Amino acid sequence: MFFNRFCLALPMFLFMLFGCATVPVVDERILEGSLSELWKEADNFEKTDFYENERIVLNEIIARVPTHNLAFFRIEKSLFQEAKKKSQREIYEKVQKAFDDFLYSFSSGQSIWAYPYTEEAVWILAASYYEQISPPDRSQKETKDFINVLENKLFFHYPDTLYRKTAEEMLYQARKNLAQHSLFVGDFYLHTHALTSAELRFKSILEEYPGFLDEQVAVRLDQIHLKKNPTSLEKVKQFLFFERDPDTAKEAQSERKRIKEHEAQELNKSLQLRLEQ
Secondary structure (H helix, E strand, C coil): CHHHHHHHHHHHHHHHHHCCCCCCCCCHHHHCCCHHHHHHHHHHHHHCCCHHHHHHHHHHHHHHCCCCHHHHHHHHHHHHHHHHHHCCHHHHHHHHHHHHHHHHCCCCCCCCCCCCCHHHHHHHHHHHHHCCCCCCCCCCHHHHHHHHHHHHHHHHHCCCCCCHHHHHHHHHHHHHHHHHHHHHHHHHHHHCCCHHHHHHHHHHHHHHCCCCCHHHHHHHHHHHHHHHCCCHHHHHHHHHHHCCCCCCHHHHHHHHHHHHHHHHHHHHHHHHHHHHC
């Protein structure tokens, strides 16, 4: 009896002793237990952060009862807890597949959204996307996925969800991230002189994310307006640049001369008007 208990407790003892997880191993005698015994073991593994072992037991439950909704939900939750603990992106990706498996576990006659654990399952899915959100200068696929799950699943099916306050705070940050991403893309267009593309991108920020970056966008739109409608001084600066290129130097010098003559005429007209007054 003592030896059997020692064998069952050995992996946990090694983890506590060396501070690192061993290869997930669950004694076959545990897996041969009844459903109630399997649930007890799964709970014990969850409490002690042995998430992989927990999922081994849960999969045994599913093998016996293929449509066990709670077991599928617990696998999703287990993966999310492990992903947060280890901060590993690939585990977060497994959470999303586990959510799909959870949905597929329902029969055609079952109400998915009325099931007691579906709300938490949706929240875990949204949070898994949120944890993968990249900086504004990177792809925002996970940001968009997070917003989609939050708005079209959590808020739509559970308008009075207990997660609403935290979810709205996260939603604000996600939208801000998208606005900053659009600003980053717009700046790229602006620096590469793709003015029309930059203008469209900046205007989309004002339309889709009002109140986030209005001042920064306004400054950039003014810059684009000046570049598209340059003053005489700006034109001179532009032609000074082209004068350095042998292919455009002659034309640029001629245009600069014309601009200066035009400005001189305008100045003479202004002086004559003052003298007449």
